[in-house]
Amino acid sequence: xxxxxxxxxxxxxxxxxxxRAWIYDENGNIKEDVYVFDILPFLSRLIDxxxxxxxxxxxxxxxxxxxxxxxxxxxxxxxxxxDFRVVNTDKTDEHIAFIKxxxxxxxxxxxxADFAINLGExxxxxxxxxxxxxxxxxxxxxxxxxxxxxxxxxxxxxxxWDSIAGEEYEVCExxxxxxxxxxxxxxxxx
Numbered sequence: 703x704x705x706x707x708x709x710x711x712x713x714x715x716x717x718x719x720x721x722r723a724w725i726y727d728e729n730g731n732i733k734e735d736v737y738v739f740d741i742l743p744f745l746s747r748l749i750d751x752x753x754x755x756x757x758x759x760x761x762x763x764x765x766x767x768x769x770x771x772x773x774x775x776x777x778x779x780x781x782x783x784x785d786f787r788v789v790n791t792d793k794t795d796e797h798i799a800f801i802k803x804x805x806x807x808x809x810x811x812x813x814x815a816d817f818a819i820n821l822g823e824x825x826x827x828x829x830x831x832x833x834x835x836x837x838x839x840x841x842x843x844x845x846x847x848x849x850x851x852x853x854x855x856x857x858x859x860x861x862x863w864d865s866i867a868g869e870e871y872e873v874c875e876x877x878x879x880x881x882x883x884x885x886x887x888x889x890x891x892x
Contacts, residue, residue, distance in 0.1 A: 705817040706752045709803055710745050712814040713782055716805040723806070725781065725876075732781060735878035737860055739841055739853040741782040741803065747838040751819040753798065760816045763787050763800040768825055774809045777858040779876060785813060786827050797821040799830070828856060845878060849885070 716722070717730035725736045732740055767787040774783040783804040788797050799821050802813040824830035831839050839855045845862065852861040859874040862885060871888050875881045 703756070704752050704754055705815040706745065706749055709814040709817050710742065712805055713742060713745065713803055716782075721806070737779075737843055737845070737851045737853060737876050737878070737881065739778075739780045739855045741780055741784070741855075743841070744838055744855060745803070747835055748801075748817075748819055751834075753818050753820045755798075755800075755816070755818040759798075759818070760800060763789050763798075763816075767800075768797070769827075771827075772809070773856065774804070776856065778856055779853060779858060779860060780855055783809060788821065788825060788827055790825075795823055797823070797825050799827045801827075831855075845881060849881075851881065 714730060717726040718728075722730070725732055725738060727733050732738060764787070767789050770785075770787040772783060772785045773780055774785075784801055785804065786799050786801045788799050790797055797820075798818050800816050800818050802816045804813055806812045821827065821830045824833070841853045843851050843853070845851050848864060848866050850863045850865070852863065854861075859872055860876070860881070862871045862873050862881060863869075864871065864885070871885050873881050873884045873888075875884050
């Protein structure tokens with residue numbers, strides 16, 4: 703079975719309704735003044751790498767993994783955290799990443815269905831992503847006519863480019879007013 707298209711729909715549905723996270727508007731879009739890496743375009747890109755799995759493969763991945771991690775553990779600035787495990791296939795030297803997306807609630811639960819992507823010879827999901835689809839691991843969004851915010855799926859903060867001063871600032875805030883305030887604080891320290 704392939705689950706990624708179902709997972710994408712689960713993510714979209716989790717962004718709607720009365721109990722949606724505060725970062726989403728009533729249409730399920732990330733609010734204009736919020737700067738987080740949007741997981742949906744990233745997931746759509748992974749469809750090219752998705753492979754067919756059986757439910758027993760998912761169960762085995764919980765016991766026989768090489769590495770496991772969660773973007774939450776690193777405080778990543780992402781709309782929906784990812785939980786992932788890498789396993790080695792017994793038949794070849796290829797590796798598979800089993801991934802699920804956090805939809806709601808406590809990080810220890812509230813996940814989507816699992817989907818799997820073929821990592822080939824890579825033993826690390828992050829290394830695979832930055833080597834194979836690097837451009838899809840980063841997103842940019844204008845803050846205003848002066849500042850552009852760059853977001854990376856595996857980064858805690860954001861990089862803000864000041865087109866007038868020709869400077870880049872590393873900021874940990876995610877809302878427009880808070881980002882601007884932190885930039886001013888950084889400039890005062892310089």
